[in-house]
Amino acid sequence: MRASVSTGQDLGMPAIYLHLLAELLNTIGVDEQDLLLRVGLDPARLQSTNLRVSQPQASEFVTRAIIESGEPGLGILLARELKLPLHGALGTAVMSSRTLGDAMELVTRYLTLRVPHLKVSKRENGSLAWYLVSCGIDLGPLQGFIMDAMLFGCVSMGAQLTGSVVDGLRILRRGPEPAYFQRFRARIPVPVEFGATENALVIPLARLSLPVRFTDDQLAASSRAQCEEALQQLTEDAGFACRVRRVIETSYPFPPKLARVAGTLFVSDRTLKRRLHEEDASFQQLVDRVRLERAADLLRNTAMNLSQIADALGYADAANFTRAFKRWTGTSPSQYRNTWKAAGVGKKTAERVPVAG
Incomplete structure (x- = not known):
């Protein structure tokens, strides 16, 4: 007897495939942005070649896509769009x-x-x-x-x-x-x-x-x-912490509430906390790690000001974001951006963000 999607190991699905499916839906008259948001997925995050979407969310998106498009052959249509470089x-x-x-x-x-x-x-x-x-x-x-x-x-x-x-x-x-x-x-x-x-x-x-x-x-x-x-x-x-992190990474709005992530993964709030504790992790730690990595990416690769970045990361204002970033890294967001630019590494592969000890 095979395990179900809710009980088996969740290795996630590459986000780029759901991005391609969303583009395909657009060509056949489906409001793909609205559909993604209803499933709790951030359309902008799906364009990443590195992120993976949790299997329950991927399944919900595909199921709704088939129903709302009235096209059960979406998999065949998608196959035509799968160019080799997209497979990492x-x-x-x-x-x-x-x-x-x-x-x-x-x-x-x-x-x-x-x-x-x-x-x-x-x-x-x-x-x-x-x-x-x-x-x-x-x-x-x-x-x-x-x-x-x-x-x-x-x-x-x-x-x-x-x-x-x-x-x-x-x-x-x-x-x-x-x-x-x-x-x-x-x-x-x-x-x-x-x-x-x-x-x-x-x-x-x-x-x-x-x-x-x-x-x-x-x-x-x-x-x-x-x-x-x-x-x-x-x-x-x-592990379970990685499953939780995948949901956090691609969620809209960001950051997601614990209850919403637990519901996505078909567990209770209490079970989510317990299973993360068993892996020496916590929900807030995972949210903060994703926030830090997204903050560093936005500081390196966009011209967004601190207020815009703070808003994208779910902070009330730039001051709260600055305090959190400095607590994580030992440097302010502005100093981090200036150091990155001065070092001439803006076009290089992103480094791991240093975290203050």
């Missing part, structure tokens, strides 16, 4: 592979980084390679959407890598064909067979030797190392 280090590693087979090996190993709870396993049968896709948790309404986006996205990925749709590629889907699929069948460039016992990509073994157009051995090695590091970090970030 995994996308870079795949793009710089030597062959299609090398790229699929990376997808098999690191898919969890981009699509939590989906697992790919390879099986060879005669002249065919079967890449079986399974899900170890009941994702509810999110499951069909994710499976559509992943499988049909791989068709697009193959074309991006090799320059054309991979000859002989086909898709197998479990269960009966959904009614909405007939509207898409003519636009999908590979055969799709429903009623199979597994969800799978089936590729002729000979096609796995197809060269990738963007091969770069040095970039492939460095990006694969990044994938390994990210996979280890994701595993370490599987």
Whole structure:
């Protein structure tokens, strides 16, 4: 028996995918900004390539998107928008592979980084390679959407890598064909067979030797190392405090109330406090950490004045924000901004914010 979305491990979903979905909704006449805010997500935060959205919020957004758009095939539509660079280090590693087979090996190993709870396993049968896709948790309404986006996205990925749709590629889907699929069948460039016992990509073994157009051995090695590091970090970030933090990071309005975060995660206020205490954390500590990191980012990368930053971070005024920032870092926001500019690091990768001891 599989765990449900509310009881299983929540590794989150990359925020950028929900941003893409929101843009897609806009093109078909849905007020995506209003929908995001109703779910409690900050549209601006979803554009980050580093943040992940809690699974309950992602599921609620997708479910409402399908209902309000009247389009159950949103996953197929999204698959067309999934360009390889949007997949972070995994996308870079795949793009710089030597062959299609090398790229699929990376997808098999690191898919969890981009699509939590989906697992790919390879099986060879005669002249065919079967890449079986399974899900170890009941994702509810999110499951069909994710499976559509992943499988049909791989068709697009193959074309991006090799320059054309991979000859002989086909898709197998479990269960009966959904009614909405007939509207898409003519636009999908590979055969799709429903009623199979597994969800799978089936590729002729000979096609796995197809060269990738963007091969770069040095970039492939460095990006694969990044994938390994990210996979280890994701595993370490599987605790309850990280689940709470994900909700805080993408919440609108900011900062969210404890009761709202607890409701999002399907626990009581008391349980949330207890479970954070068990991990030597507190809700206020997590809020303050997110506030500090967002404050530092705004000071480094925007021209917003202190009053505007204070408002964005949920402070009553600039004075309260300044006192909190100085307490956290030992320096004032203005000094921090001036030091950053003087050091000439404004265009470099953001450093970890120093926290006063």
